[in-house]
Each structure stands twice: as C-alpha cells, then as structure tokens.
Amino acid sequence: MKRLFLSITKGEEIRFLGHLDFLRTLERAVLRSGIPAAFSEGFNPHMKIALDAALGVGVAADPMYMELRLEGDMTPEEVQARLSPQLLRGIRIHAVREAAPEWPKLINFLNEDCYEAEGPVTGPVDPAEIQAQTEAFNGLDSFLYQRVTPKKVREMNVKPMLTEPIAVRVEGDRAFVRFSFLRTRTGTVQPRDLWKILAESFHMPWTPGEFICSRCGAYHREGGLRVTPFDEGAFPAAEKAEAQ
Amino acid sequence: MKQVHIDPVWLMHIEKPARYIGGEWNSVVKDHDSTDVRVALAFPDVYEVAMSHLGLKIIYSVINKRNDALAERVYAPWVDMEALMKEKQIPLYTLESRCPVRDFDVLGFTLPYEMCYTNVLNMLHLAGIPLRAAARGEEDPIVAAGGPCVYNAEPVADFFDLFFIGEAEESMEEFIETYKMWKREGRPGGRREFLRRAAHIRGIYVPSLYEVSYEDDGRFRSIRPLADDAPAAVCKRIIQDMDHVVIDDQPILPHIEIVHDRAVLEMFRGCSRGCRFCQAGMIYRPVREKKEEHLQEIADRLIRNTGYNEISLMSLSSADYSRLPELVDHLMDTFRDRRVSVSLPSLRVDSFSIDIAKKVQQVRKSGLTLAPEAGTQRLRDVINKNVTEEDIMSACGNAFRNGWSKVKLYFMMGLPTETDEDLAGIADLAERIYQLYHTVTGKWGCRITVSVASFVPKPFTPFQWMGQCSVQEIERKQQYLRSLFTNRNIKFAYHDAKTGYIEAVLARGDRRLADVLEAVWRRGAEYDSWTEFFDFDRWMDAFRDCGLDPDFYAARDRDLHEAQPWDHIQCGVTNDFLRKEWRLAQRGVTTEDCRRHPCNGCAVCPLLPAELIDYHKENEGHEKTVFVYHER
Ligand code: SF4
Numbered sequence: 001m002k003r004l005f006l007s008i009t010k011g012e013e014i015r016f017l018g019h020l021d022f023l024r025t026l027e028r029a030v031l032r033s034g035i036p037a038a039f040s041e042g043f044n045p046h047m048k049i050a051l052d053a054a055l056g057v058g059v060a061a062d063p064m065y066m067e068l069r070l071e072g073d074m075t076p077e078e079v080q081a082r083l084s085p086q087l088l089r090g091i092r093i094h095a096v097r098e099a100a101p102e103w104p105k106l107i108n109f110l111n112e113d114c115y116e117a118e119g120p121v122t123g124p125v126d127p128a129e130i131q132a133q134t135e136a137f138n139g140l141d142s143f144l145y146q147r148v149t150p151k152k153v154r155e156m157n158v159k160p161m162l163t164e165p166i167a168v169r170v171e172g173d174r175a176f177v178r179f180s181f182l183r184t185r186t187g188t189v190q191p192r193d194l195w196k197i198l199a200e201s202f203h204m205p206w207t208p209g210e211f212i213c214s215r216c217g218a219y220h221r222e223g224g225l226r227v228t229p230f231d232e233g234a235f236p237a238a239e240k241a242e243a244q
Numbered sequence: 245m246k247q248v249h250i251d252p253v254w255l256m257h258i259e260k261p262a263r264y265i266g267g268e269w270n271s272v273v274k275d276h277d278s279t280d281v282r283v284a285l286a287f288p289d290v291y292e293v294a295m296s297h298l299g300l301k302i303i304y305s306v307i308n309k310r311n312d313a314l315a316e317r318v319y320a321p322w323v324d325m326e327a328l329m330k331e332k333q334i335p336l337y338t339l340e341s342r343c344p345v346r347d348f349d350v351l352g353f354t355l356p357y358e359m360c361y362t363n364v365l366n367m368l369h370l371a372g373i374p375l376r377a378a379a380r381g382e383e384d385p386i387v388a389a390g391g392p393c394v395y396n397a398e399p400v401a402d403f404f405d406l407f408f409i410g411e412a413e414e415s416m417e418e419f420i421e422t423y424k425m426w427k428r429e430g431r432p433g434g435r436r437e438f439l440r441r442a443a444h445i446r447g448i449y450v451p452s453l454y455e456v457s458y459e460d461d462g463r464f465r466s467i468r469p470l471a472d473d474a475p476a477a478v479c480k481r482i483i484q485d486m487d488h489v490v491i492d493d494q495p496i497l498p499h500i501e502i503v504h505d506r507a508v509l510e511m512f513r514g515c516s517r518g519c520r521f522c523q524a525g526m527i528y529r530p531v532r533e534k535k536e537e538h539l540q541e542i543a544d545r546l547i548r549n550t551g552y553n554e555i556s557l558m559s560l561s562s563a564d565y566s567r568l569p570e571l572v573d574h575l576m577d578t579f580r581d582r583r584v585s586v587s588l589p590s591l592r593v594d595s596f597s598i599d600i601a602k603k604v605q606q607v608r609k610s611g612l613t614l615a616p617e618a619g620t621q622r623l624r625d626v627i628n629k630n631v632t633e634e635d636i637m638s639a640c641g642n643a644f645r646n647g648w649s650k651v652k653l654y655f656m657m658g659l660p661t662e663t664d665e666d667l668a669g670i671a672d673l674a675e676r677i678y679q680l681y682h683t684v685t686g687k688w689g690c691r692i693t694v695s696v697a698s699f700v701p702k703p704f705t706p707f708q709w710m711g712q713c714s715v716q717e718i719e720r721k722q723q724y725l726r727s728l729f730t731n732r733n734i735k736f737a738y739h740d741a742k743t744g745y746i747e748a749v750l751a752r753g754d755r756r757l758a759d760v761l762e763a764v765w766r767r768g769a770e771y772d773s774w775t776e777f778f779d780f781d782r783w784m785d786a787f788r789d790c791g792l793d794p795d796f797y798a799a800r801d802r803d804l805h806e807a808q809p810w811d812h813i814q815c816g817v818t819n820d821f822l823r824k825e826w827r828l829a830q831r832g833v834t835t836e837d838c839r840r841h842p843c844n845g846c847a848v849c850p851l852l853p854a855e856l857i858d859y860h861k862e863n864e865g866h867e868k869t870v871f872v873y874h875e876r
Pocket residue numbers: 516529530531838839842843844845846847848849850856868870871
C-alpha cells in the first residue's frame with residue numbers, strides 16, 4: 001500500500017469548516033479525482049486519510065499536512081494533478097511526497113504549532129507600551145493561568161508551552177500576535193487563552209474572545225531545531241535506508 | 245456589485261458559521277455586472293434543511309445553465325446570526341457573492357410548508373424589502389415563490405408579486421426571457437407592467453391582478469381578475485417529458501452535515517395511489533416516469549460530480565417505479581466497486597418493498613419505516629390507503645426473517661369518521677407486529693416506534709371540506725392512545741396538536757390572514773416549524789389583534805359547493821372528482837390506483853393535457869383511455 005504525504009492549505013475561504021467537515025470535503029474531492037485511495041475493511045469502509053491535527057472551526061492553516069494511503073499505484077505528480085482541480089476555493093496543494101511505511105504518523109511526528117491570532121484593536125494603541133508589555137511577558141519564567149469552564153477550573157503554567165518569544169504588531173485597527181505552542185498529550189494552552197491573558201494581564205488593546213486564528217506552521221522540534229515532513233532528512237533513519 | 249462586509253471575528257461567536265460563507269463545491273459564481281437577470285433563490289429555513297431540498301437545486305441549475313441569468317442562494321439565518329446581522333447592520337445576502345438580496349432583480353422563495361411563513365416575512369425584513377408587494381418600489385426585486393404551498397398561496401398573497409404554480413423548469417425560462425426583454429426595453433411601465441406581462445406566462449399567478457370578495461358572514465365569495473388579460477384561472481405547469489428536462493446533476497455539496505446528505509435520483513413525478521388525505525398525491529399528478537437507462541446515466545454523473553457515497557432513489561412512492569428491481573440491480577452493479585450504496589427513502593407497505601430494501605441494505609439493517617396511516621381496515625379504506633392487514637404483516641414478517649428488528653410505524657389521528665376503536669387499532673397493530681417478531685425469530689425485543697401525527701386537511705384533497713378535529717379532542721385522543729401502550733418495547737410519539745391547528749388555518753386560509761401573519765411576526769414569531777420556537781399563545785394573540793377567528797378556517801365543516809380561496813388555481817384534479825372521493829370515503833369505498841388500473845376520471849390527463857407515463861410492461865404499447873368525471 002502506497003503512502004503519501006501532502007502539504008496543503010486550509011485557506012481563509014474555508015476557515016469555518018470544522019475538522020470533520022474539512023476532512024469530508026477532502027474525501028469527496030479524492031473520490032471525484034479518481035485517485036485509487038485505500039479504504040478500511042468492514043461494513044462501513046473509511047478512506048485512509050488523515051490530517052496532522054484536528055483544527056477547530058475558524059482556524060485556517062497554511063500549511064496543513066495530510067496523509068493518504070493508496071490501494072493502487074499512482075505517482076505523487078499525478079495525484080497532485082488529479083486532485084488539484086477537484087479542490088474547493090481555499091484548498092491548494094503545495095507538494096506531495098511518497099512516505100516510507102516506517103515513517104511515523106504526522107500527528108505523532110509533529111510537536112510544535114505556530115499561530116497568528118488577529119483581532120480588532122479596541123483600546124488606545126501605544127506602540128511603546130505594547131513593546132514593553134510584550135517584553136515583560138516574554139521575560140517571565142512562568143505565568144500561571146486559570147482556565148475556567150462551566151465544568152471545572154484548571155490551572156496551568158503557560159510559559160513552558162511556548163517555544164519561542166511571542167511577537168505583537170498592530171496594523172491599522174487590527175492587532176496580530178505570533179506565537180508557537182508545544183503539542184503535549186495532556187491538553188495544552190489554547191490560542192484563545194493566550195489572547196485573553198495578553199488582554200487582561202498585559203493591557204494589550206483588544207478584547208478577550210474577539211479574534212481569529214491561523215496556523216502558519218507545524219514542525220517536529222528537537223533540540224531547538226525545526227523540521228517539516230517535507231524537509232530532506234526529516235526522517236533520518238528511514239531516508240538513509242532508502243538511499244542505500 | 246455591492247458586497248456585504250463580515251469580519252470573520254464576528255462569526256467566531258456564531259453556531260456553525262459555515263452556514264453563512266458559501267463557496268461550496270458545485271456552487272456557481274457568475275459576474276453580476278454582465279448578467280441580464282439576477283435571481284436570489286431563498287429557502288425559509290436553516291441551511292441544513294434548505295440544502296436538503298431538491299426543488300430549489302433544480303431551479304438553481306435551470307437558471308445557471310443560461311448565459312443571460314444567474315442564481316444564488318440565501319437561507320434563513322439561525323437566530324444567533326440574525327441577531328448579529330441586526331447588530332452589525334448586515335442586510336440579508338446571498339452565499340455565492342455576498343451581494344445584498346435587495347440588489348437582485350428577482351427574489352424567489354421556495355414555500356415548502358405553511359409553518360415557514362413567518363420566516364419569509366423575517367427574511368424580507370432582514371433584506372430591507374417592504375413586506376407587502378403593494379409597498380414595493382421600482383428599486384425592489386420582484387418577489388416570487390414556488391413549491392407545494394403556492395397551490396393555496398392566498399394567506400401570503402399580499403407579500404408576493406407572483407407565484408409559479410406547478411413544476412417551474414419551463415416557466416422559469418419563459419419568466420427570465422420576459423424579464424430580460426422588459427429590462428432591455430428600459431423597463432417600460434415599471435414593475436406593474438412587468439407583472440402584467442408575467443401573468444401571460446402559463447402557470448404564473450400574479451395576485452395583485454385579482455380582486456377578492458367575501459360574503460357577509462365572512463365566507464369567501466369569489467376571486468376575479470382585475471385586468472382583462474389576467475387569466476380567470478391559473479393552471480399548473482408540468483413537465484411532460486421527464487427524460488429531457490434539466491436535472492441537477494451537479495448538486496452543491498454542503499459544507500456541514502445536513503438533513504439529507506446524499507445524491508438524489510428522482511425516478512418519477514406524481515403519485516396516483518389516491519390516498520385521500522395526501523395533497524402531494526393530488527397536485528403532482530399524473531405519474532411520469534424517467535426511463536431506466538436514463539436514470540442509470542444520471543446516477544453515474546451524480547456520483548462522478550459529487551463524490552457522494554450514497555444515492556437515494558427518491559419519488560413520492562419509490563417502490564412504485566415500474567423498473568425498480570432492474571434499476572436497483574444495475575446501480576448496485578455499477579457502484580459496488582466504488583463503495584457507493586443505494587437507498588430507498590420511502591417504502592411501500594408490502595413484501596415486495598422489503599425484497600428491494602433487502603437488496604439495498606445488504607449489510608447494515610437500519611430501522612424499517614412503514615406508514616399504515618390508520619389502525620383499522622375500515623379507516624384505511626376511508627382514507628384510501630390501499631394497504632391490508634395482510635400487507636402489513638407480510639412486510640414485517642419478511643423484514644424480520646431478513647434481520648430487521650427495528651420498525652417505525654407512521655399513523656395519523658383526527659381522520660374523518662375516526663373513533664376510539666380506530667385508535668385502539670393502532671396499539672393493537674403495534675402489539676401484533678411485536679408478537680410476529682417473536683413468532684418469526686423466536687426472540688423477544690423487537691423495537692417498535694409508533695409515531696402519530698395530527699391530521700391537517702389540505703386544499704385539493706377530498707378532505708378539503710372537513711373541519712379539523714379540535715386541539716382538545718386531539719389531545720384527548722393522544723392521552724387515550726398513550727394509555728393503551730403498555731409494552732415497554734413499543735415507543736409512542738405524537739406531534740403537537742397546536743402546531744397542526746395553525747397549519748390547518750394557513751393551509752385553507754384566505755388573504756385576510758396576511759394581517760395575522762404580519763401581526764404574529766411583529767410579536768416575534770419565526771421558525772414556527774421548530775417546536776422550540778413555536779408559541780401558540782402568540783398566534784392566538786395575533787388572531788385576536790386582527791379580529792379573525794382561527795376556528796373559522798380550521799374547524800369549520802364547509803359546504804361541498806362553497807367557494808374556496810383557491811378556486812382560481814387549477815391543479816388538474818376537479819372538484820367533481822374530489823367530491824366523489826369524499827362521498828366514497830364516507831362509505832369506506834376505495835378507489836384503485838390508476839397507474840396500472842383504469843382511469844378514475846380525476847381529469848388531470850385530459851384537462852392539462854398530460855400523459856401518464858409508466859414503463860410497466862402491461863402499460864406499454866397501448867394508449868390509456870382517460871376521462872373527466874362529471875357529477876350528475
Ligand atoms: S386522469 Fe385518469 S389516468 Fe390521469 S391521473 Fe387522473 S385518474 Fe389517473
């Protein structure tokens with residue numbers, strides 16, 4: 001069974017599709033394209049397709065990584081050529097590559113997500129103040145945040161989940177924050193938490209909850225270095241074996 | 245073209261925002277400035293319901309296949325989106341281009357059920373279009389409607405400029421031609437002149453060209469054309485050649501899960517079984533089938549163009565399709581390797597249907613749905629549901645032998661001549677089916693759901709003259725029936741009697757109800773077909789505001805020769821025939837299906853004229869003798 005990795009976009013036009021809706025859209029495009037996708041066995045066969053993360057309603061992504069298994073043979077080039085015309089506005093294919101059977105699943109391989117959050121500016125904007133507050137936040141070793149949901153209150157330390165210093169900028173009446181989160185197995189801090197923290201505890205000129213978010217990168221991060229599934233040598237052991 | 249601005253940040257607070265963004269696969273975006281006729285097609289319910297509707301999709305294709313016209317969609321915003329639109333002053337807009345609906349040439353509503361009328365008013369209001377046709381100016385779009393409710397559109401006549409009566413594939417083309425000409429000539433005479441011209445198209449009804457009068461006691465007296473050139477009666481349109489009509493073989497794929505998310509293959513139109521309570525069975529006559537080879541071709545295109553993994557064989561009574569076994573075999577062959585399943589939404593109550601269902605549901609046996617409609621043979625004869633006890637039992641027996649263990653049974657209450665004995669028959673029948681499962685399988689635990697709707701008399705049916713059973717009496721019947729269900733494996737569900745009462749008022753209402761509709765909408769009514777929004781007291785207050793008695797419309801037994809608000813609309817079936825059927829109903833005498841039996845004289849074939857098309861071998865090769873039944 002052939003295994004393919006695809007690098008695609010979940011663009012602005014379809015940011016409001018939830019994970020399952022986006023997946024269904026892709027499945028139907030694959031079916032229309034005539035690509036020999038593989039299916040699970042059983043009464044209710046499922047296409048062997050997976051995305052690198054379950055992004056929520058409202059979150060756009062560029063790139064988004066996708067895995068597709070084929071039951072017949074087809075080159076990555078042909079897959080791209082057949083699938084591209086079947087995609088909704090907002091979905092584009094950057095690249096397709098064959099993946100070796102022993103390479104990990106994308107969802108396991110990737111452990112860092114970079115985001116940009118964007119929302120309307122509500123208070124007065126003082127660039128120096130924003131700069132100072134950003135530095136203050138970046139300089140902290142720890143920041144304890146209580147996430148309150150109707151069911152429970154959870155306290156977490158936000159700082160160890162951030163892999164890089166955050167960056168804030170204001171353009172016209174919109175504010176933008178770039179940040180990178182570590183993926184952990186035990187529920188992580190969410191973009192909305194950070195947006196809220198910055199508004200409430202660091203006087204940023206925006207309103208909690210009033211933002212949209214786009215993922216602008218997903219990486220395998222190790223020893224401070226970032227690798228994507230499409231980088232040469234991303235899966236060293238396996239790729240070496242192939243070269244020999 | 246103007247476009248509305250919606251900050252995506254706002255949509256983050258909205259439930260299922262994908263309802264409002266457009267851009268779905270197979271949706272069509274054209275250039276507004278270079279297109280002659282721009283039509284916004286509206287459906288007065290939420291996205292998931294609206295996107296499941298076949299009629300609107302067909303008209304969307306008809307219009308978008310033309311070079312000189314474009315059609316875009318607009319659905320009722322859910323209440324949270326409505327609040328946002330009001331707060332941010334976003335006018336109602338179409339999904340394809342986000343252009344305000346007000347800027348289109350034509351706004352065409354589908355009217356699928358009466359309880360959506362308040363949503364129509366709400367959408368007009370959100371669009372910034374005057375509610376009443378009389379108040380609209382030259383800048384406003386022509387507001388039109390089609391769908392089952394237009395056969396008696398009088399309660400909403402004041403809100404619309406015109407109605408498409410019947411199947412609109414062809415009349416829509418003529419309408420667009422007429423509009424284009426009028427526009428190219430520089431819109432002579434304004435919208436009044438356009439409406440006058442539109443009234444010349446067969447099947448188009450322009451209510452403002454008619455005058456209505458009432459008797460002193462409030463009964464309807466007459467409806468007459470005001471202008472010489474408006475037809476005295478508007479006859480429905482039908483498509484005679486079902487194999488050459490525009491079909492929607494590129495249906496729009498919804499962004500989110502919807503009520504019916506599958507490819508739909510329409511096998512035929514019309515149904516001639518003649519159930520006396522059923523409006524669809526009368527207004528969509530005669531039966532016209534598509535050829536089996538043609539259906540196979542369409543099915544293949546549908547799947548290629550969508551990527552759907554299920555195709556549903558849809559028609560009023562799907563099992564009546566003359567070549568159903570062959571069609572199912574062919575489709576299953578074609579699609580087996582493509583992992584596409586075939587489904588049948590409506591099953592006839594007989595063993596043949598179960599054989600077909602068996603074929604299509606080879607693996608997963610979901611619940612079986614059957615509609616005996618009444619609990620005793622006597623009452624089934626009254627309503628002409630030509631189903632015997634034996635049919636029901638053999639259908640269930642066949643199903644149980646083949647692995648089904650869940651049955652859903654649909655009934656009605658409040659039918660003419662109904663007694664408590666007939667209701668007891670419902671409970672009895674359910675219990676016997678439960679026992680049958682044990683006899684057949686040796687096991688207990690068959691799960692049965694009995695769902696009982698309250699009957700709403702509809703225009704163009706033999707029951708159009710009868711007073712509806714009162715809300716109190718329906719509620720008593722519901723309690724009585726509930727007391728008869730003691731078996732825990734049989735679940736009993738019923739519909740809200742009050743909703744059925746309002747529906748009955750609107751179904752046989754006249755133009756005076758426009759005031760009630762506006763009043764109830766001003767009091768906050770919308771989404772009345774959703775139980776969580778329906779507020780009976782609000783409706784009763786609105787009737788009081790307007791000095792109208794709802795019982796006059798719902799509960800009154802009419803004289804068989806009394807004038808009716810829909811007398812000027814012709815669906816082809818005559819009052820003479822309906823009166824005959826009403827009398828036969830009183831005596832419990834049934835009428836056979838004319839599809840493969842002799843004509844009953846309903847008149848639709850000779851009057852329209854139209855031809856019944858059925859590819860059953862007995863029907864092939866000779867012309868059917870049809871006649872018009874006349875009362876002595
Ligand atoms: S005119 Fe006769 S054949 Fe035609 S639909 Fe009516 S009853 Fe049937």
